[in-house]
Amino acid sequence: MAALVWRSTDRGGSNFWQAISNPQSVAALKLTLIVSAVVVLLNAVFGTIVAWVLVRDDFRGKAVVNAVIDLPFALPTIVAGLTLLTLYGPKSPVGIDLAFSRYGIGAALLFVTLPFVVRTVQPVLYELDQDMEEAAASLGAPPQLIFRRVILPVLVPAILSGVAMSFARAIGEIGSVILISGNLPFKTQVSSVYITGLIESGNTPGAAAVSVLLLAISFATLLGIGALRRFTTRHDA
């Protein structure tokens, strides 16, 4: 890592600045951050719903569904990208073609980050005392209010951890994105693929500069979420 930072400023600060501020690099980073943010928010919502259903609901085949959640951890990301192309690509049997579009990138990121929120929220829901909900209900609180005032505050720290891990994963993701995105500069090129391109064309200092920026964003995310977590868990003894 030290080598990375050192090499990124190899040719002076101005080159560093040039490498990260050139329009193609900026466009790639903007795309990466926006799509990642949208995907992470979607998964925060759906991940919580899935976790809820897995913990509180009961139906046949629940164990299988629970196992399937880990699929993105088990499946190589390039395979994930390929599978998405078969269903949502040019020859889509359902008539949805997301290839070479931002939506395709979004679908790939949704796939690979799906387990994070589910797996952080699930154990907290298990531990959650139903006493608390019953107490709230006995005090006359309607279900929506119970969810908002009693359950959600307990889940928020877990959701945030899941979100942080998802976001860090999303902005660095390459395997699942590389095929479906088509890697069109200014349109569907994300930062990780852009860096790979720079490396392949021999522009290592440029690649290092953009990498350092990506690295800094990852750290900032983890630190920021850590602080937020401490704030939201301040009630815990």
Place this chain on the structure above:
Amino acid sequence: MSITVRNVGKRFGDFVALEGVSLGVETGSLTALLGPSGSGKSTLLRCIAGLETPDTGEILISGEDVTDAPPQQRGVGFVFQHYAAFKHMTVAKNIAFGLEVRKRPKEEIEHRVNELLELVQLQGLAKRYPAQLSGGQRQRMGLARALAVDPEVLLLDEPFGALDARVRKELRAWLRRLHDETHTTTVIVTHDQEEAMEVADQIVLMNRGRIEQIGGPRDLYEHPATEFVMTFVGEANRVGDTFVRPHDLTLTLSPVDGSEEARVERLVHLGFEVRVELVRHDGAELSVQLSRDEADQLELEPRQIVYVAASRARVFT
């Protein structure tokens, strides 16, 4: 197999767990380390076992300096409050562990394990796992495991603290009988003064990392050296600097020599014994312990005026 503790001190960060603690435990005796939580009694026991290293002072077992020896080399048996059962091993395997580590022959191990299973009355449960046992059974297994290697000293850290009251009483009596048969030098840590009084020959009363008093159960109760001992071992009323035990107070319906007027606030019937709560004319609150017969004779009622006198009182300076 005696234990000698000389001037031992131990800190955890800013917290002083032990300070200048010196103590002798005679061969074959049963000593209780008694005190409130945070008094350092468990830390002292763990220092003797080698699970903690004291910052200062030394510890001798059978005259040999073991201050820096690891627990493996001290020949101690240790029983943990929460059993520390090896969860993935059967009862028999748990008991055999120390012997297997010492590479004893198989037949000997088997024989010894059976002997111990019988001693702790777990014969039928050899093949069970700890999770399938009750708390009392787990702790008996813990004892058997510690005894299997014939330790020179047996150390018990609040062994019955996690058990319910009835089981605790049973095991306590059983431990005393066991000690009378085996005469293994034993040190038991407890915060329960009744437990200490019932099982121990010698009680070491600790408070805030220091020893307050060492003595027999009766000594501590009848000749407390400090205010702390007086109030921790048995109940005591405090009026100014004077301490008096509830059963050392007598009640009469008319004034006698040295008695003072008081009003009955509340009567508490505890079976054979009746506790009378009084407020003296000068505002001091007193608790008096009477037998049921004594209370019946006085026909006490709340708000009645009585006269209270102390047959024995102590002042600590």
Place this chain on the structure above:
Amino acid sequence: MRSRLSLRITALLYLLAVLVGPVVMVFYRALEHGLGDFWDSISNGAALHALWLTVLIALIAVPLNTVFGVALSLAIVRRKFPGKGIVNAFVDLPLALSPVVVGLALLLLYGRQGWLGPWFTDRGLQIVFALPAMVLATIFISLPFVVREVVPVLREIGDEQEQAASTLGAGSWQTFRRITLPAIRWGVAYGVVLTAARSLGEFGAVNVVSGRIQGKTETATLYIDAAYLDFDQKGAYAVAVVLALISVVILIGMSVFRPTEETA
């Protein structure tokens, strides 16, 4: 009751659209022309070599990370040493890093103009664009998994059983082998499964450090990428299905070993 049902349907539809649907589809595409065709697609030299290389890297990386991960977990939970907080934070680093960045860092360190590269080149050892760098990249990427699974288990079981073993005369190795290891074995197993999954599927970092020489440094994931871009979609689907089948085995391993909240 109705809201419960609608939540269930929402959750299941979401999983179907995002996870299950695509995976089923790739199996269909790979096998739509029959098993013989599928076999032809993977039995060519480059595909077989790629699969073999992937397995080989995993076979080196997984055992190393298992041993190292367990040792590191023990150090983090049971020992006090200066800089422990930093070590603890660095363990999670690979999870927060883009694999591309990891690959680049290795390239800069071991490459021809890197800090350590020339030293190895002088001794006739090629690191970058060869197996060593690919293994290193894989180890780095899959490092956190064993630690992340084992650390909480070690915390959970506490050290009382280990203390009990020591008072009974067991040395530290005996205590580890007979008490600690059996107690953490499911956590280790789950960590190993996750490590294996990540090793087999690594793409971004290996892509950068391997040089992607077909038949030499091309792993299965790189092969899929290359085949797809070469319009050999059948070949890409076929190797993808082989990897997906391995994933299904891994997935079964995961659901067996995953610590379940209900039984814990």
